[in-house]
Amino acid sequence: QKEVEQDPGPLSVPEGAIVSLNCTxxxxxxxxxxxxxxxxxxxxxxxxxxxxxxxxxxxxxxAQVDKSSKYISLFIRDSQPSDSATYLCAMNRGSTLGRLYxxxxxxxxxxx
Amino acid sequence: KAGxxxxxxxxxxxxxxxxxxxxxxxxxxxxxxxxxxxxxxGLQFLFEYFSETQRNKGNFPGRFSGRQFSNSRSEMNVSxxxxxxxxxxxxxxxxxxxxxxxxxxFGEGSRLTVL
Numbered sequence: 001q002k003e004v005e006q007d008p009g010p011l012s013v014p015e016g017a018i019v020s021l022n023c024t025x026x027x028x029x030x031x032x033x034x035x036x037x038x039x040x041x042x043x044x045x046x047x048x049x050x051x052x053x054x055x056x057x058x059x060x061x062x063a064q065v066d067k068s069s070k071y072i073s074l075f076i077r078d079s080q081p082s083d084s085a086t087y088l089c090a091m092n093r094g095s096t097l098g099r100l101y102x103x104x105x106x107x108x109x110x111x112x
Numbered sequence: 113k114a115g116x117x118x119x120x121x122x123x124x125x126x127x128x129x130x131x132x133x134x135x136x137x138x139x140x141x142x143x144x145x146x147x148x149x150x151x152x153x154g155l156q157f158l159f160e161y162f163s164e165t166q167r168n169k170g171n172f173p174g175r176f177s178g179r180q181f182s183n184s185r186s187e188m189n190v191s192x193x194x195x196x197x198x199x200x201x202x203x204x205x206x207x208x209x210x211x212x213x214x215x216x217x218f219g220e221g222s223r224l225t226v227l
Contacts (some may be wrong), residue, residue, distance in 0.1 A: 032119075041220070042220055043116070043202055043204075043215075043218030043219050043220050043221055044155075044202070044218050044220070046215055046216070063213070087188075088154070088155065090155075098153075099145065099157040099160060099168050099170065100145075100157065100216065101157075102147075102154055102155035102156075103154065104153070104154035104157075105154055
């Protein structure tokens with residue numbers, strides 16, 4: 001079993017919809033939680049970062065972390081066709097030099 | 113400010129050959145990590161270098177190796193290529209201390225096809 005599980009989708013929604021993306025994890029040592037966005041033929045880019053449990057909002061994006069359930073979410077409000085990409089959750093143990101553990105990514109398509 | 117540069121972007125090799133991939137981090141970044149991305153396994157950590165020292169290594173066979181130079185540029189090498197090594201190899205750089213934020217800056221990757 002992978003340490004980070006993410007439904008690969010694909011997920012297809014109409015423009016303006018609210019999108020919910022989720023990951024579960026098994027390692028309680030994870031402290032830092034991130035969401036990356038990856039467009040086709042590009043490298044991943046950091047979208048959101050959250051430390052420990054709680055919520056963080058940035059424009060149309062909201063990240064939630066529930067450490068008690070080992071569950072993290074990314075919500076996209078008023079989704080746009082330009083949001084069409086693969087979304088990857090990632091986490092690490094918080095060491096300064098370390099590694100990120102990624103989910104497999106969820107492929108999202110927002111159609112006009 | 114230039115981003116992370118990876119070369120070559122695409123390459124085709126045959127089984128048994130070896131390959132070397134190169135990564136130039138963002139100027140001032142001293143930490144470089146490598147990931148393998150496949151449709152089946154997603155992003156898997158290969159190794160991480162800081163100041164020419166390997167700090168972390170993932171669960172890959174010894175055929176996968178890397179190094180970092182004094183200018184922070186990094187290379188990874190895969191010897192005795194297998195079909196399963198076909199993947200997108202991503203390099204990421206970060207400032208020391210920013211690892212806590214997960215702020216890895218990725219290159220566009222080197223897509224390796226093994227025939």
